[in-house]
Amino acid sequence: MGRYIAIRLALGLVTLISVTVLVFVATNLLPGDAATEILGRGATPETLARFREQLGLDDPLVLRYGKWLWDLLHGDLGQSLTTQTPIAETIWPRLVSTLRLAGLTALVSVPLAIGLGILSAAHEGTALDRVLAIGALAAISFPEFFTAYLLILVFSVKLGWFPNLSTIFPEMGFWESLHAMVLPIVALACLVTAHMMRMTRTSILSVMSQPYIEMAFLKGVPRGAVITRHALPNAAAPIIAVVAMNLAYLVVGIVVIEVVFVYPGLGQYMVDAVAKRDIPVVQACGLIFGIAFIGLNLVSDILAVLVNPRLRSPNRGR
Amino acid sequence: MRDGNGWTSAGLLSRRGFLGTAAAGALVTAGGLWLPRAAHAQEAKKGGTLRLGMEGGTSTDSFNPMTLSDEVPISLCYAVMNGLIEFDGAGQPQPELIESWEVAPGAKVWTFNIRQGVTFSNGKTLDAQDVIYSINLHRGETVSQLKGNLEPITDIKKITDTQIEITLSQGNADFVALLGDYHLLVVPDGHTDWANPIGTGAYVVESFEPGVRAVFKNRGDYWKPGRGNFDTVEIRYIADAVARTSALQSGQIDGANRLDPRTVDFLMQAPNLHIVRGEGTGLRYVFCARVSDDPYTNKNAVLALKYGIDRQKIIDNVLNGYATIGNDHTVAPSNPFFNADLPQRAYDPDKAAFHLKEAGLTGSEFRLTVSEGAWVTSPDCAQIFQQSLEPAGIKLELNKVPADGYWSNVWRVDPFCAVIWGARMTADESLTVSYSTASPMNDSNWKNETFDKLLAEARVELDQAKRKEMYATCQQLVSDEAGHIVFAINDTLDGYATTVMGVDKHPRFGMCDLRVAEKAWFA
Numbered sequence: 025m026g027r028y029i030a031i032r033l034a035l036g037l038v039t040l041i042s043v044t045v046l047v048f049v050a051t052n053l054l055p056g057d058a059a060t061e062i063l064g065r066g067a068t069p070e071t072l073a074r075f076r077e078q079l080g081l082d083d084p085l086v087l088r089y090g091k092w093l094w095d096l097l098h099g100d101l102g103q104s105l106t107t108q109t110p111i112a113e114t115i116w117p118r119l120v121s122t123l124r125l126a127g128l129t130a131l132v133s134v135p136l137a138i139g140l141g142i143l144s145a146a147h148e149g150t151a152l153d154r155v156l157a158i159g160a161l162a163a164i165s166f167p168e169f170f171t172a173y174l175l176i177l178v179f180s181v182k183l184g185w186f187p188n189l190s191t192i193f194p195e196m197g198f199w200e201s202l203h204a205m206v207l208p209i210v211a212l213a214c215l216v217t218a219h220m221m222r223m224t225r226t227s228i229l230s231v232m233s234q235p236y237i238e239m240a241f242l243k244g245v246p247r248g249a250v251i252t253r254h255a256l257p258n259a260a261a262p263i264i265a266v267v268a269m270n271l272a273y274l275v276v277g278i279v280v281i282e283v284v285f286v287y288p289g290l291g292q293y294m295v296d297a298v299a300k301r302d303i304p305v306v307q308a309c310g311l312i313f314g315i316a317f318i319g320l321n322l323v324s325d326i327l328a329v330l331v332n333p334r335l336r337s338p339n340r341g342r
Numbered sequence: 343m344r345d346g347n348g349w350t351s352a353g354l355l356s357r358r359g360f361l362g363t364a365a366a367g368a369l370v371t372a373g374g375l376w377l378p379r380a381a382h383a384q385e386a387k388k389g390g391t392l393r394l395g396m397e398g399g400t401s402t403d404s405f406n407p408m409t410l411s412d413e414v415p416i417s418l419c420y421a422v423m424n425g426l427i428e429f430d431g432a433g434q435p436q437p438e439l440i441e442s443w444e445v446a447p448g449a450k451v452w453t454f455n456i457r458q459g460v461t462f463s464n465g466k467t468l469d470a471q472d473v474i475y476s477i478n479l480h481r482g483e484t485v486s487q488l489k490g491n492l493e494p495i496t497d498i499k500k501i502t503d504t505q506i507e508i509t510l511s512q513g514n515a516d517f518v519a520l521l522g523d524y525h526l527l528v529v530p531d532g533h534t535d536w537a538n539p540i541g542t543g544a545y546v547v548e549s550f551e552p553g554v555r556a557v558f559k560n561r562g563d564y565w566k567p568g569r570g571n572f573d574t575v576e577i578r579y580i581a582d583a584v585a586r587t588s589a590l591q592s593g594q595i596d597g598a599n600r601l602d603p604r605t606v607d608f609l610m611q612a613p614n615l616h617i618v619r620g621e622g623t624g625l626r627y628v629f630c631a632r633v634s635d636d637p638y639t640n641k642n643a644v645l646a647l648k649y650g651i652d653r654q655k656i657i658d659n660v661l662n663g664y665a666t667i668g669n670d671h672t673v674a675p676s677n678p679f680f681n682a683d684l685p686q687r688a689y690d691p692d693k694a695a696f697h698l699k700e701a702g703l704t705g706s707e708f709r710l711t712v713s714e715g716a717w718v719t720s721p722d723c724a725q726i727f728q729q730s731l732e733p734a735g736i737k738l739e740l741n742k743v744p745a746d747g748y749w750s751n752v753w754r755v756d757p758f759c760a761v762i763w764g765a766r767m768t769a770d771e772s773l774t775v776s777y778s779t780a781s782p783m784n785d786s787n788w789k790n791e792t793f794d795k796l797l798a799e800a801r802v803e804l805d806q807a808k809r810k811e812m813y814a815t816c817q818q819l820v821s822d823e824a825g826h827i828v829f830a831i832n833d834t835l836d837g838y839a840t841t842v843m844g845v846d847k848h849p850r851f852g853m854c855d856l857r858v859a860e861k862a863w864f865a
Contacts, residue, residue: 056750064411065749068782075485106402107552109537176588188588283582288554296400
């Protein structure tokens with residue numbers, strides 16, 4: 025097991041470095057650079073050249089990447105090209121915001137999704153199962169901004185229960201912060217719960233057709249116990265994988281929700297940075313997103329092995 | 343603004359005085375008192391926290407005056423810094439940190455008196471050296487976007503601690519207006535720390551998180567009477583129009599910029615809101631054909647497009663009526679030199695067909711590139727343009743491209759594309775920057791010697807009537823020959839809670855010329 029984790033960690037590191045190379049190259053392939061985007065339409069070739077020199081954009085790509093990596097290994101994320109301030113200082117509160125929103129959403133949606141999935145599987149084919157299926161498909165099908173605007177219209181503009189601006193400021197207390205975050209949490213939960221719930225239901229039902237489940241029924245074990253004790257542990261691997269995927273999505277993919285609810289997280293920060301070709305910032309965000317994705321996948325794989333003894337055999341661990 | 347004749351106050355009087363008497367070599371001084379009537383028009387109350395939600399900024403903003411380009415960072419800067427010149431409600435330059443000025447005949451040598459007794463937030467008293475340093479930030483070895491405009495300055499001399507002299511390579515009767523550019527903010531001599539701005543403005547920065555929020559505290563004892571009234575000002579970045587209006591409606595903010603023209607009618611009915619509409623003070627919406635590329639080298643081809651666009655239909659359908667019709671040049675309708683005698687070009691498919699035939703074209707040669715990066719509704723505007731060209735037998739091909747990188751990929755590259763032009767405070771600047779042969783921004787590549795000559799003459803012409811005539815001819819030339827199809831100038835639409843007072847429309851920018859933090863007060 026230790027060997028397995030070590031190999032996965034090493035592979036993760038390689039993937040992470042490849043991600044930063046790709047992000048770096050891709051951002052550089054985009055037309056324009058920080059100088060043209062900051063100086064805008066009025067820039068003359070002369071001012072552009074001077075600005076590029078100031079920003080160090082004239083150096084060869086390999087050299088710039090190497091310098092970035094070297095600084096990173098020394099714990100330095102570098103300076104933003106546009107604001108000339110250390111990136112670590114700006115990115116930290118954004119990262120905390122993103123993780124806070126992702127964490128709270130997960131706290132709500134993961135138990136809800138798994139619970140409803142089990143409920144749905146237990147009542148396969150009944151009216152309850154159908155209602156849950158329709159609800160889940162509807163929640164997935166509506167684009168996130170639509171759900172978000174609907175929530176704002178009803179709960180913020182009409183009823184006035186929750187603010188539609190969800191930015192958390194240092195001076196706000198715990199309950200006030202939580203109150204401000206209710207709408208984005210609900211909007212995101214609508215989005216991710218459905219996916220996880222459907223996967224839970226499908227996984228359980230596919231295990232339910234196995235002979236040992238039939239055996240359990242024939243022994244006289246009640247349906248609820250068959251599902252929770254016999255089916256669920258064996259169905260856990262795909263469920264854990266889909267939960268990890270959704271958690272990763274909550275960290276990296278919620279720009280639209282951030283914009284609509286004015287919740288300044290990493291997503292908006294990265295989009296702004298890409299628009300201005302602020303490569304060190306894009307790199308830093310890419311790095312964090314890479315860590316989130318790779319890390320969550322690693323955790324899900326390890327958990328899958330832990331819950332399912334059959335995956336623990338050395339031959340499967342490679 | 344306060345009254346229709348507001349522009350006859352100090353600043354302009356001096357310029358007019360100069361223009362009228364320059365032949366006699368007279369030197370005229372501008373009024374020394376700072377907008378005295380503004381302070382007494384309505385008694386401003388002190389106190390409160392103003393919360394604004396604004397679009398037009400990103401998490402890459404800073405307080406660097408050299409790279410200012412959008413509404414949020416400009417507003418942030420105006421909260422902590424002052425300019426040299428301020429524009430009044432009629433668009434006329436008024437004294438700000440420059441208290442008065444004198445000019446020698448020929449409009450080449452200008453003497454400026456610096457306001458006395460003004461202190462920076464670090465305690466330093468404003469003097470000539472600070473002003474020279476602040477202007478020089480945009481000259482010589484600089485990355486400033488204003489560099490080109492200040493190129494005519496050959497020398498800036500300090501005469502005394504409160505007086506400087508600026509020499510130009512060629513006369514410019516509008517030089518004072520040029521000094522009112524929003525990039526020209528005054529900082530103490532030698533200041534370079536743009537993360538920690540120091541200025542003479544009403545407020546100081548308490549906290550700033552780019553892309554999220556800036557909080558300002560009142561410094562107390564602001565040198566402009568009746569201004570800088572709030573204890574605290576909070577400017578929040580709210581890029582989403584729906585989020586901005588919802589926050590305004592539910593009272594989470596007191597003011598918002600760039601309201602959506604398609605929904606502003608509903609907001610106008612809300613009893614707790616007050617909408618400020620600046621007619622035709624926003625962006626010029628342009629389809630720009632480069633006249634150095636085929637088929638636009640043929641004047642008739644461009645004229646066919648100019649007659650074939652249904653301007654009013656675009657304004658009604660896409661902009662919900664919140665725009666002023668454009669007449670194919672960029673001079674503001676509110677400008678004193680605006681050519682009102684130039685007939686408005688109307689939608690006329692027959693004339694368009696005629697010019698198409700004159701050009702010897704089949705009508706399928708045109709391809710227009712549009713993008714939300716030019717302005718959000720440009721693809722919609724282009725669709726109506728496409729439809730309105732059909733009766734003239736012109737099949738316009740539309741090419742929609744991504745917003746990202748539009749200004750570096752498409753603008754000045756594609757021969758026919760959507761472009762926006764911002765308001766310029768003088769007719770000279772509008773025409774020079776967009777249409778003069780020497781301008782690097784001349785995107786339709788229109789080069790006309792008669793126009794260039796006339797423009798240069800008008801710049802130093804002392805007789806206002808003659809000057810107006812010259813600019814009228816310039817506008818006529820541009821409208822008939824240049825490659826700009828300027829079909830609309832949008833309105834600025836700002837919304838405020840009814841408790842926010844002193845928020846008037848302004849000919850340059852919305853949000854009280856982006857100085858709402860220092861101009862407004864709570865009822």
